[in-house]
Amino acid sequence: MQIVTMGGVTVGLLLLVYTLITWWPGAKSLRKDPAGAAASLAPFLIAWTYGVLAILTVGGLIGWIADTTLWISNWLGDAALVWGVGGEPGQRGPTVAYLPLTQTGAAIVLLLTVVIIAVAKRPKTPSEVKTSLKRGTWCGICLGTSAGVAGFAAVPLAQAANWAGGALYGLAG
Template sequence: MIWATLGGVTIGLALLIRHLIHWWPGLKPLQAAPLDHAGRLLPFLAAWCYGVLAILTVGGLIGWVADTTLWITNWLGDAALVWGVGGQAGQVTRGPSYLPLTATGGAIVLLLTVALVAAIKKSARGADLKAGAWCGICLGTSAGIAGFAAVPLAQAANWAGGALYGVIA
């Protein structure tokens, strides 16, 4: 598993900020129809959750794609910090504070991958789904996000996998 660097987390936050700015309808429209506008955030949020789970996978093709995406993002973000603003790059993850997926949790991630790929190809919100997954991959192993979201998401995937495969198998 690859850990997020300061540059990777910065790009993840930049993706989140960009999406929120594009989504923001304004205060009056948001007050008039909050559920309609909040519903436009759901594809990004769902894909973000998938991205967090994808980066928690230990191996296989999904884990390799997530790790490679994070590695490239780390490199690009670190380069932007060093050459763009004269800052310093570095690892921001303090240690393995994530919960690994069980075998059935990994099976849920595989099923979610199929659903995400189909949704990206079929939905008009494909760009939101791609950005959400990328953002989740970038932020999934950061120290603050891993404790806040990755652990409950991994627990939910492990529980759902155990429940689904306990009934079917």
């Protein structure tokens, strides 16, 4: 499993801030139609949740892709910190102990992978939704093992995936 650095956390926070700024409908619009405003942020949040779960997978193709994405994000973020603001490379970001997924929790991640890919590849899906799915997944991968609020969300998400997988496969078996 790849460990997140300060650069990786920075990339994740940049993705989150960019998304929130471009999503913000304005206070008046938000008061007028809060459900509509929340619905426009939903693809990002769903993909963020998937990204957090993907980085918690220990192995396999999905785990390798998530680890590689985090490695690239760490490198990009560290380079930006060094060359952009004069920081130091290789600083480790604070991480949390993650809760591993059970076999049925990992199966839920596989099912979610198919859902994310199917929605992103669907011809009628608007390009904004496709972009939100990609950005949300990337952000979740970057922040899923950080020690911030996003990292602490990983434990209940893993527990929920493990429970959902147990319930689903308990019914199927």
